[in-house]
Amino acid sequence: MLKIINVVGARPNFMKMAPVMEEMRLRADHLQPLLVHTGQHYDEAMSDSFFEDLQMPRPDINLEVGSASHAEQTARVMMAFEKVLKEHQADWVIVVGDVNSTMAATLVAAKMLVKVAHIEAGLRSFDRSMPEEVNRLVTDALADLLLTPSPDANENLLREGVAQEKIRFVGNVMIDTLYRHLEHAKSSQILERLHLNKNHYCAMTLHRPSNVDDRATLTGILDALNAVQERLPVVFPIHPRTRARLDEFGLQSVVEKQRNLIVTEPLGYLDFLQLYSNSRLVLTDSGGIQEETTALGIPCLTLRQNTERPITVTQGSNRIVGNDPEVIKREAWNALDNPPAAMRVPDLWDGQAARRIVDAIEEAGQ
Ligand code: UD1
Numbered sequence: 001m002l003k004i005i006n007v008v009g010a011r012p013n014f015m016k017m018a019p020v021m022e023e024m025r026l027r028a029d030h031l032q033p034l035l036v037h038t039g040q041h042y043d044e045a046m047s048d049s050f051f052e053d054l055q056m057p058r059p060d061i062n063l064e065v066g067s068a069s070h071a072e073q074t075a076r077v078m079m080a081f082e083k084v085l086k087e088h089q090a091d092w093v094i095v096v097g098d099v100n101s102t103m104a105a106t107l108v109a110a111k112m113l114v115k116v117a118h119i120e121a122g123l124r125s126f127d128r129s130m131p132e133e134v135n136r137l138v139t140d141a142l143a144d145l146l147l148t149p150s151p152d153a154n155e156n157l158l159r160e161g162v163a164q165e166k167i168r169f170v171g172n173v174m175i176d177t178l179y180r181h182l183e184h185a186k187s188s189q190i191l192e193r194l195h196l197n198k199n200h201y202c203a204m205t206l207h208r209p210s211n212v213d214d215r216a217t218l219t220g221i222l223d224a225l226n227a228v229q230e231r232l233p234v235v236f237p238i239h240p241r242t243r244a245r246l247d248e249f250g251l252q253s254v255v256e257k258q259r260n261l262i263v264t265e266p267l268g269y270l271d272f273l274q275l276y277s278n279s280r281l282v283l284t285d286s287g288g289i290q291e292e293t294t295a296l297g298i299p300c301l302t303l304r305q306n307t308e309r310p311i312t313v314t315q316g317s318n319r320i321v322g323n324d325p326e327v328i329k330r331e332a333w334n335a336l337d338n339p340p341a342a343m344r345v346p347d348l349w350d351g352q353a354a355r356r357i358v359d360a361i362e363e364a365g366q
Helices: 011-026 044-053 070-087 100-111 131-142 151-159 173-185 215-231 240-248 252-256 269-277 288-296 325-337 353-364
Strands: 002-008 031-037 092-096 115-119 145-148 167-169 202-204 234-237 261-264 281-284 300-302 318-320
Touching: 002 011, 002 070, 002 100, 002 353, 011 031, 011 044, 011 092, 011 115, 011 173, 011 353, 044 269, 070 100, 092 100, 092 353, 100 115, 100 131, 115 131, 115 353, 145 151, 145 353, 151 167, 173 269, 173 288, 173 353, 202 215, 215 234, 215 252, 215 261, 215 325, 234 269, 240 252, 269 288, 281 288, 281 325, 288 300, 288 318, 300 325
Parallel strands: 002 031, 002 092, 092 115, 115 145, 145 167, 202 234, 202 281, 234 261, 281 300, 300 318
Antiparallel strands: none
């Protein structure tokens, strides 16, 4: 029996872990998984609704660390997770993505000599001002099994001196979840609720500290948004960090003035899938949404200076446009007037990544 502790913490982790948990349940005769939620995200909209939408089992253990500074949040996860690892003898700890919880759980397991598998290993933005880049570097330096979503990730790891035999190209597990729920998402009433016509609106998300924590930058993005919403309605589900900054900077009125800007609370997985999969254009600074739009061929503008997911640009529908308002406006016009030609879905973004992931863990064994 292989004892496995699966760790999730924040919103973008849940859709990556769901298919892995499902695959492990199918192998219950020889795998014994435990699900630990660090509690980094804790709101109904940022956490609970995802467990429902994805039909994921409730966590066996919730560490309830909540929000705090980077150091404090990381430390709280480490202290609580160390107790879990002491109590439950595990052969493997499985971590996903690049959030603080990912790095914290990896550090604890490495010091307790428990093997770590990192799902979505090897992605690099080469920008250490992003907290996620630091999390990726630390996690990959310590992990025993590095499960990559794209060939560029393998190249990054090899360049950093990671041994070839620790690296496995398994594909993109978030796309397993996307394909699995595409049909189901059609029952969402989000388009009716917001009075939207398919292919006649844009969807936007924004939460990176580099975009929302600086008043001038956030004001510039709202200015670009104003121009886009004059052409087509824009739906903007607001992340809690962004909501807090809009209040702090007194920018709520700038948002409210925009007639065609539809602001909502953060949406659940199925509502958001139905929303972006029927949109004409997506504007985002998220990592995962760059991949989801590529898988579906929806034009995407990424409001960042770089991406750790270059395959979404070279093969997919993504363009990196930064956060200069004039550039965003120009690129949005361009994308609306000249939608990109057909793109190619990257290799192994085929809905079967979870099976390859669990195979790789089993092969690595105890
Ligand atoms: C985190 C991840 C980021 C990921 C994002 C998705 C890190 C370093 N960052 O950023 O990679 O893209 O999640 O959302 O791990 N808050 C709530 N309710 C919640 C969670 C957060 O109100 O359930 C508020 C709190 O005020 C908190 C702020 O949002 O201080 C930021 O939350 P935090 O988890 O620190 O980082 P995110 O910006 O969400």
